[in-house]
Amino acid sequence: MANLLRLLLSVAEKAANVARVCRQEAPLFELLVQEKTGADKNKKFVQDFKTLADVVIQEMIRHDVCAQFPELNGFIYGEESNKFENGHGESVTVTVCAKQEDTTALLAKVLDGDGTAASLLAEAIHQKLQLKDELAEKLKLPLKPEDLAIWIDPIDGTSQYIQGKDREVSDNEFCPSGLPCALVLIGVYMRDTGEPVMGVINQPFTRKDSTGKRWQGRYFWGVSYQEINLCSFTPCQRPDGKTPDSLSVVLSSSEKQEVKDALLPLCDGQLTYASGAGYKVLCVIQGLVDMYVLSEGSTYKWDSCAPHAILRALGGGICDLSQCLSAVRNGNKDLRAELTYNNPHAGCQGAEQWANQGGLVAYLDSSVLSRVVEALADKI
Ligand SMILES: O=P(O)(O)O[C@H]1[C@H](O)[C@@H](O)[C@H](OP(=O)(O)O)[C@@H](OP(=O)(O)O)[C@H]1O
Numbered sequence: 238m239a240n241l242l243r244l245l246l247s248v249a250e251k252a253a254n255v256a257r258v259c260r261q262e263a264p265l266f267e268l269l270v271q272e273k274t275g276a277d278k279n280k281k282f283v284q285d286f287k288t289l290a291d292v293v294i295q296e297m298i299r300h301d302v303c304a305q306f307p308e309l310n311g312f313i314y315g316e317e318s319n320k321f322e323n324g325h326g327e328s329v330t331v332t333v334c335a336k337q338e339d340t341t342a343l344l345a346k347v348l349d350g351d352g353t354a355a356s357l358l359a360e361a362i363h364q365k366l367q368l369k370d371e372l373a374e375k376l377k378l379p380l381k382p383e384d385l386a387i388w389i390d391p392i393d394g395t396s397q398y399i400q401g402k403d404r405e406v407s408d409n410e411f412c413p414s415g416l417p418c419a420l421v422l423i424g425v426y427m428r429d430t431g432e433p434v435m436g437v438i439n440q441p442f443t444r445k446d447s448t449g450k451r452w453q454g455r456y457f458w459g460v461s462y463q464e465i466n467l468c469s470f471t472p473c474q475r476p477d478g479k480t481p482d483s484l485s486v487v488l489s490s491s492e493k494q495e496v497k498d499a500l501l502p503l504c505d506g507q508l509t510y511a512s513g514a515g516y517k518v519l520c521v522i523q524g525l526v527d528m529y530v531l532s533e534g535s536t537y538k539w540d541s542c543a544p545h546a547i548l549r550a551l552g553g554g555i556c557d558l559s560q561c562l563s564a565v566r567n568g569n570k571d572l573r574a575e576l577t578y579n580n581p582h583a584g585c586q587g588a589e590q591w592a593n594q595g596g597l598v599a600y601l602d603s604s605v606l607s608r609v610v611e612a613l614a615d616k617i
């Protein structure tokens with residue numbers, strides 16, 4: 238099943254190319270950033286182009302993965318719905334066709350006949366790309382495609398992607414907002430248990446090339462299954478191997494004041510904020526912060542599955558915050574209420590079925606998890 242990882246790395250890179258093309262090619266960029274004003278207000282294609290970029294990426298990943306692994310057909314889920322209505326009120330289902338010209342024609346229909354934009358997108362979707370990753374090439378995995386399912390967040394941090402604030406990051410640099418916070422997330426989980434086993438994160442906008450005009454990205458992957466725990470990079474280690482007294486915690490800027498108040502004493506009065514749910518988990522993965530805490534159910538399975546698998550490969554995880562708080566309040570020391578990915582919430586509709594309703598805590602070190610949850614259980 239290492240073939241699946243290799244394929245996901247390639248499709249995530251293609252997804253990053255589509256994301257970059259939408260910002261780099263003028264006909265697409267204009268659609269992406271166009272404001273809904275005046276006469277254009279009712280033109281659906283303008284309003285929906287942001288979503289179209291997301292949908293196109295999701296459908297491309299689904300198409301490429303199913304072509305190689307037909308067993309995954311019907312088991313690849315994503316944030317977006319592929320049904321669109323264009324400016325003439327026609328309903329169009331966005332799919333990737335076998336031939337590039339057919340995809341162009343389909344996209345032109347969604348884009349109200351804008352052939353230039355449609356062919357630029359179709360070209361990026363049908364690009365043949367094979368990414369070579371030395372470690373992934375050597376990997377052997379005892380997983381079967383018929384046991385697996387996939388969550389895709391085609392672009393996490395869409396608001397940062399659209400706003401497009403240029404900001405480059407070096408290898409171990411924290412970035413509170415801007416294009417580097419927009420990520421492609423592909424997470425693989427076990428159909429029967431919902432356990433995340435493989436994650437690919439592609440950051441399409443990391444730094445500019447030597448011309449200063451084109452963006453270059455980078456990627457991270459991790460696999461955690463039975464005794465195999467492997468990732469694409471060397472985890473960051475503290476020089477003395479000890480957890481410091483003062484912790485660093487990253488939060489959403491919309492986090493509740495009482496949560497911030499409860500965490501401040503653990504963090505020496507200093508909290509950190511960043512955009513994008515996936516990017517905040519990536520900060521934990523990279524060891525840039527000790528933990529990501531979110532008290533609201535505002536993330537979804539597609540946000541957390543990929544980075545969760547990578548954290549598990551590093552010995553960490555993502556727990557349901559409300560379950561951890563209940564465990565502490567009931568005197569239970571075992572906090573490991575890890576998120577799972579296979580069960581929708583009963584009685585909920587649409588995206589809410591897949592919300593991480595109890596909030597979450599992403600961690601690398603379980604002793605840090607206990608300290609943070611105990612502090613929160615006392616105060617919120
Ligand atoms: O961009 P999409 O794929 O829709 O995913 C969003 C997540 O679902 C939200 O939870 C994130 O908001 P917070 O970072 O405030 O939790 C949100 O982060 P943002 O509000 O900083 O952009 C996104 O990560």
Ligand SMILES: [Mg+2]
Binds near residue numbers: 393514540
């Ligand atoms: Mg998201």
Ligand SMILES: [Mg+2]
Binds near residue numbers: 291316390391393394
């Ligand atoms: Mg998204």
